[in-house]
Amino acid sequence: MQGMSAEANEIYVELCPENLLRALRTAQAARWVKMKLTNKHTPCLTVEVELPSIGSCHRLAVHDIPITIIKRRDWADYAEPEMPDFDVSITMPTLKMLKNVVDKMKNINNFVSLSANQNGEMKLSVETDMVSINTHFKDLFNPAWRRDAGDAGVGESSRSSQGDPAQFAQARIDIRRFAQFLSSQQVNPNRVICNIVNNRVVHFYLMHDDVSLQYFMPVVST
Amino acid sequence: MLSTQQADDDSANVFVAKLDNARNVSNILKAIHFKDTATVFVTSQGLKVTVEDAKCVQANAFIQAAVFHHFVLTQDQATFKVNLSVLIECLTIFGSGAGGSTAAASLKMCYAGYGSPLVLMLEEDGVLTDCSLKTLEPDEVLDFDFCSTNVINKIIMKSECLKEVFNELDTSSDILQILMSPDAPFLQLSTFGNAGSTHSSFSKESDMVEAFQCTQTQSNRYKMQLLRPSSKALALSARISIRTDARGFLSLQYMIRNDDGQVCFVEFFCAPDEEMEEPDH
Numbered sequence: 001m002q003g004m005s006a007e008a009n010e011i012y013v014e015l016c017p018e019n020l021l022r023a024l025r026t027a028q029a030a031r032w033v034k035m036k037l038t039n040k041h042t043p044c045l046t047v048e049v050e051l052p053s054i055g056s057c058h059r060l061a062v063h064d065i066p067i068t069i070i071k072r073r074d075w076a077d078y079a080e081p082e083m084p085d086f087d088v089s090i091t092m093p094t095l096k097m098l099k100n101v102v103d104k105m106k107n108i109n110n111f112v113s114l115s116a117n118q119n120g121e122m123k124l125s126v127e128t129d130m131v132s133i134n135t136h137f138k139d140l141f142n143p144a145w146r147r148d149a150g151d152a153g154v155g156e157s158s159r160s161s162q163g164d165p166a167q168f169a170q171a172r173i174d175i176r177r178f179a180q181f182l183s184s185q186q187v188n189p190n191r192v193i194c195n196i197v198n199n200r201v202v203h204f205y206l207m208h209d210d211v212s213l214q215y216f217m218p219v220v221s222t
Numbered sequence: 223m224l225s226t227q228q229a230d231d232d233s234a235n236v237f238v239a240k241l242d243n244a245r246n247v248s249n250i251l252k253a254i255h256f257k258d259t260a261t262v263f264v265t266s267q268g269l270k271v272t273v274e275d276a277k278c279v280q281a282n283a284f285i286q287a288a289v290f291h292h293f294v295l296t297q298d299q300a301t302f303k304v305n306l307s308v309l310i311e312c313l314t315i316f317g318s319g320a321g322g323s324t325a326a327a328s329l330k331m332c333y334a335g336y337g338s339p340l341v342l343m344l345e346e347d348g349v350l351t352d353c354s355l356k357t358l359e360p361d362e363v364l365d366f367d368f369c370s371t372n373v374i375n376k377i378i379m380k381s382e383c384l385k386e387v388f389n390e391l392d393t394s395s396d397i398l399q400i401l402m403s404p405d406a407p408f409l410q411l412s413t414f415g416n417a418g419s420t421h422s423s424f425s426k427e428s429d430m431v432e433a434f435q436c437t438q439t440q441s442n443r444y445k446m447q448l449l450r451p452s453s454k455a456l457a458l459s460a461r462i463s464i465r466t467d468a469r470g471f472l473s474l475q476y477m478i479r480n481d482d483g484q485v486c487f488v489e490f491f492c493a494p495d496e497e498m499e500e501p502d503h
Contacts, residue, residue, distance in 0.1 A: 097349060100317035107311055131308050133315065135351040 012070035023063035086195035087169035115170030169198040240292040243326035248313035254281040256451035260306035279448040302357035312353040366491040375402040378433035403439035470494035
């Protein structure tokens with residue numbers, strides 16, 4: 001595949017995720033999968049799947065997923081948000097435990113306050129005028145980030161200390177979205193890192209061998 | 223048994239109770255959870271939690287002090303009203319723990335007296351949750367005036383066989399009729415629904431019946447809607463006692479064994495449905 005040009009070696013396309021999901025489902029037991037951009041009356045992402053077969057004939061499934069090509073001038077709209085200049089970075093506790101607690105908290109209120117500090121402590125809080133519930137996790141790992149120009153990576157050198165490590169950074173987020181995020185963790189990430197910018201945004205960074213996933217959740221105003 | 227003074231066992235609390243497995247409280251409370259609010263009575267005997275509906279039905283859950291490994295009450299009694307739905311969510315915050323496979327959460331309950339919140343502290347696998355529930359002015363609870371001297375008919379039986387019958391009760395029937403008699407059919411549950419009437423009978427000779435003391439033939443009707451919630455308690459119980467008095471009031475008492483084999487009781491009182499005329503048998 002080639003991009004638009006040598007300088008802009010990318011192509012931006014928009015498609016319906018459900019279509020791609022259906023195509024990939026047929027590929028679970030595939031020998032190989034080939035993806036290409038084609039033009040079949042309309043631009044398509046064509047997914048070719050070779051499926052196992054007993055005989056010598058090939059069994060090929062071809063999916064043509066209609067796509068919209070996004071014009072170069074609109075590319076800025078899709079720019080990946082920058083890694084925020086976060087106040088706290090912490091590894092999440094066991095997702096299963098977190099999911100159980102958040103599922104219960106969901107029944108209490110629509111918003112949860114997520115806070116953490118550089119001392120390995122994380123807190124989830126829900127509050128209504130009837131009840132307040134706080135769950136405290138401790139002994140979590142605070143990763144160190146290397147702030148190189150451009151690419152941020154997890155490295156050995158520690159960030160310049162920004163005040164008291166026991167100080168909590170907090171963010172109030174929509175609990176249903178948070179619960180959705182937690183229940184969608186099928187990929188068994190190596191690590192899930194949570195970065196908090198006090199009162200602005202929560203950034204979840206899932207690291208897997210070849211894939212990384214980032215979720216940004218803005219705070220909900222009171 | 224008082225443990226050494228801990229930072230949070232300060233003298234401000236009139237009531238402090240601790241146990242190792244929060245399910246021993248949450249499971250019993252789930253058995254009476256058919257309304258959002260409950261009144262909690264704390265005495266030196268333990269906890270009594272009461273839920274009422276329509277001024278016709280009342281459920282009480284009894285959790286004796288012995289179920290807790292630490293139970294201290296510094297005044298005669300404490301009474302308050304709480305939101306039972308929220309209380310159960312807090313007690314099961316680490317997950318409903320279906321099956322005995324999940325680790326148990328330990329529980330500490332504190333109450334500092336009139337107007338204070340009910341404070342719960344739960345811990346599982348090093349994770350700590352603290353909850354503060356507002357308490358409300360307790361309402362007067364009904365006194366069904368059900369005493370053993372007025373009991374006309376009484377049957378104690380194993381819950382096993384009744385569970386199936388209760389689950390299969392015809393929900394299109396507005397009422398549940400209970401007949402108890404020294405003569406056949408001895409004990410009969412009847413419904414009158416859209417498809418017709420159903421009668422389930424239990425002989426006094428049955429292995430399931432542990433005690434049978436019926437002096438008079440009595441047939442009473444109760445609103446199905448009021449009695450259906452009792453099936454949760456029935457599902458958890460090993461034994462049930464069914465009693466009626468001269469007014470036709472019904473007392474159902476359930477003996478429930480918790481995870482640690484300790485015994486707790488739940489009882490339901492229900493007033494008969496007065497709109498019916500004398501039913502035929």
